[in-house]
Amino acid sequence: MRAFVLPTLLVLGLATFPLVAGIVDEPYFLGTISRLIIFAIAAASLNLITGYGGMVSLGQAMFLGIGAYVVGIMAHHGWTNGFLQVAVTLAVSALAAAFVGSIALRAHGIFFIMITLALAQIFYYLSLSSGRYGGEEGLVVIERSQFFSWMDVYSVYQFYAICAAALLICLYVQWRIIKSPFGHVLISCRENEKRARAIGYNTFFYKLMAIVISGMMCGIAGFLLANLSNFATPSYAYWYRSGELLIMVLLGGMGTLIGPVLGAFAFLSLEHWVASHTRYWGLVVGPLLIIVVLSSRGGIMGLIDALAARVRGQRS
Amino acid sequence: MPAVLVEQLLNGFQLGILLFLIAAGLTLIFGVMQFINLAHGSLFMFGAYFSVAFQQLTGTFWLALLLTLGASFLLGLVFELALARRLYDRNHLEQILVTFGVILFANDLVVLIWGFEPQFSGIPDLLNGHVALFGDVGYPAYRIGIIVAGLAVAGALYLFVAHTRIGMLIRAGATNREMVALMGVNIKLIYAVVFGLGAVLAGFAGTLAGPIVSVQAGMGERILILAFVVIVIGGLGSVKGAFLGAMIVGGIDTLGRAFLRDVMDLVMPVAAASQAGPAIASMLTYLIMAVILFFRPQGLLPVKTR
Numbered sequence: 001m002r003a004f005v006l007p008t009l010l011v012l013g014l015a016t017f018p019l020v021a022g023i024v025d026e027p028y029f030l031g032t033i034s035r036l037i038i039f040a041i042a043a044a045s046l047n048l049i050t051g052y053g054g055m056v057s058l059g060q061a062m063f064l065g066i067g068a069y070v071v072g073i074m075a076h077h078g079w080t081n082g083f084l085q086v087a088v089t090l091a092v093s094a095l096a097a098a099f100v101g102s103i104a105l106r107a108h109g110i111f112f113i114m115i116t117l118a119l120a121q122i123f124y125y126l127s128l129s130s131g132r133y134g135g136e137e138g139l140v141v142i143e144r145s146q147f148f149s150w151m152d153v154y155s156v157y158q159f160y161a162i163c164a165a166a167l168l169i170c171l172y173v174q175w176r177i178i179k180s181p182f183g184h185v186l187i188s189c190r191e192n193e194k195r196a197r198a199i200g201y202n203t204f205f206y207k208l209m210a211i212v213i214s215g216m217m218c219g220i221a222g223f224l225l226a227n228l229s230n231f232a233t234p235s236y237a238y239w240y241r242s243g244e245l246l247i248m249v250l251l252g253g254m255g256t257l258i259g260p261v262l263g264a265f266a267f268l269s270l271e272h273w274v275a276s277h278t279r280y281w282g283l284v285v286g287p288l289l290i291i292v293v294l295s296s297r298g299g300i301m302g303l304i305d306a307l308a309a310r311v312r313g314q315r316s
Numbered sequence: 317m318p319a320v321l322v323e324q325l326l327n328g329f330q331l332g333i334l335l336f337l338i339a340a341g342l343t344l345i346f347g348v349m350q351f352i353n354l355a356h357g358s359l360f361m362f363g364a365y366f367s368v369a370f371q372q373l374t375g376t377f378w379l380a381l382l383l384t385l386g387a388s389f390l391l392g393l394v395f396e397l398a399l400a401r402r403l404y405d406r407n408h409l410e411q412i413l414v415t416f417g418v419i420l421f422a423n424d425l426v427v428l429i430w431g432f433e434p435q436f437s438g439i440p441d442l443l444n445g446h447v448a449l450f451g452d453v454g455y456p457a458y459r460i461g462i463i464v465a466g467l468a469v470a471g472a473l474y475l476f477v478a479h480t481r482i483g484m485l486i487r488a489g490a491t492n493r494e495m496v497a498l499m500g501v502n503i504k505l506i507y508a509v510v511f512g513l514g515a516v517l518a519g520f521a522g523t524l525a526g527p528i529v530s531v532q533a534g535m536g537e538r539i540l541i542l543a544f545v546v547i548v549i550g551g552l553g554s555v556k557g558a559f560l561g562a563m564i565v566g567g568i569d570t571l572g573r574a575f576l577r578d579v580m581d582l583v584m585p586v587a588a589a590s591q592a593g594p595a596i597a598s599m600l601t602y603l604i605m606a607v608i609l610f611f612r613p614q615g616l617l618p619v620k621t622r
């Protein structure tokens with residue numbers, strides 16, 4: 001039953017935010033939510049390889065950077081067609097993911113983590129030293145992506161709708177993937193890769209495909225992020241960001257469809273709240289993170305499951 | 317050989333030594349406890365800050381160095397007892413996230429205590445000034461001092477791990493920790509010793525690096541990622557591999573930054589080279605790592621375990 005309740009609640013929730021923003025007349029609030037949604041997409045993309053595929057990547061933020069710089073650089077040269085930009089984002093992300101994956105997958109476990117971290121640093125330094133495209137200063141997106149002539153991407157409501165639609169599409173695609181034979185093999189790689197290989201599956205190929213799909217999804221998040229902030233900066237791709245994405249996944253619940261979305265909302269809201277109260281947010285967020293990781297099993301989704309089980313137990 | 321090349325080679329060597337001190341602890345901790353410690357860079361950072369604080373307190377570099385090593389050891393033990401110990405049996409993701417939380421905490425803690433401004437760490441009088449390399453070319457004596465001290469520590473570490481009883485137990489623990497525990501050895505004590513040793517090495521590196529880098533929050537992360545590259549290239553858990561990897565990374569990073577642009581000037585327009593040179597130089601280390609791992613996924617000197 002949960003399979004239907006939570007997605008329905010998510011769609012209802014996404015539909016409620018613009019109404020609330022309209023009633024209280026605070027469109028700025030919708031921009032904040034759009035940012036949460038964008039990071040939810042990024043966290044969900046990481047969840048595909050980490051939660052379902054069992055591959056812990058510490059370089060996922062690279063794709064946020066790729067998507068953002070595709071928008072920034074293309075706009076810089078006057079190419080503002082959104083469809084073209086999305087296509088380029090997907091292509092570049094896929095190529096980068098295939099490069100990272102084909103090297104990182106030659107090793108396992110801890111090597112995989114470190115290699116994804118180090119290769120993501122290549123992109124970080126590339127963007128840092130790209131003098132022509134802003135370097136350390138970052139690159140201003142001079143014009144947002146244009147999709148249709150009737151669409152105004154500078155309207156917070158319409159941009160929110162794009163973000164919400166992107167999230168729902170990404171989650172739907174991911175749901176279809178994990179329910180497909182491909183997804184079953186991917187999950188079997190997480191559970192016991194030796195057996196999967198012994199049955200005859202080319203696990204390298206399945207894992208590489210998952211990395212490519214995940215990279216493309218996260219590239220879209222980067223694409224949206226640059227449009228939201230009108231800015232592309234190397235810090236999008238910094239490894240802190242990759243670490244934060246991992247936190248969101250774990251906090252929400254690894255290997256669950258909706259979990260990373262809840263994790264992203266919870267983590268960013270907490271971060272926002274703490275940062276508005278103290279300059280030293282690390283002193284608060286750091287220990288909280290340690291406590292959450294040490295004490296929780298299954299994150300927010302684990303809590304929801306436990307609550308649901310208790311309610312059901314009382315009923316029967 | 318032109319003097320500038322000698323100078324840059326020494327710079328690369330010196331960066332390699334610092335990287336080795338950090339990577340050695342990281343790789344030992346991983347080898348014995350299977351624990352991946354992102355906060356190892358924070359131990360390096362605290363080493364540098366401790367050194368500055370003790371210098372202000374005592375007025376001498378050498379006493380401050382001793383006190384820093386002691387404080388680093390204690391910090392490592394506290395970290396091990398309070399946190400790391402609970403993580404040895406957890407998966408790598410949980411280890412990463414907890415130690416990531418430690419980084420967030422540590423970086424803001426030093427800002428809270430010492431402020432944003434980079435701290436100044438002094439150079440001991442003995443190593444002030446320059447050493448004549450050949451002719452009229454001078455090289456900072458302090459950097460020579462780093463190289464000598466680092467090599468001495470590397471040698472001592474080798475003797476400790478290869479020729480003492482505790483070192484033998486550490487190696488045994490890396491090969492098969494259950495068996496070591498079954499033989500009646502207090503494996504938890506070994507863990508604590510290894511962690512303390514790693515913290516001392518990182519603190520020592522922080523003290524040495526203090527005068528030549530800016531001592532500020534976040535300084536640990538820059539070097540941490542390079543140290544990861546070092547141990548991945550060298551082979552996880554291998555101290556010898558860490559030394560080899562540190563020399564490779566230190567050399568490539570320094571020489572790339574120093575000469576790549578000039579080399580590229582020869583083959584492409586100067587304007588293009590001045591654009592691409594620095595970019596490629598900072599990526600070079602990671603690219604070389606990718607190439608090495610493509611041919612040897614387990615690193616250059618992998619450790620054989622069970």
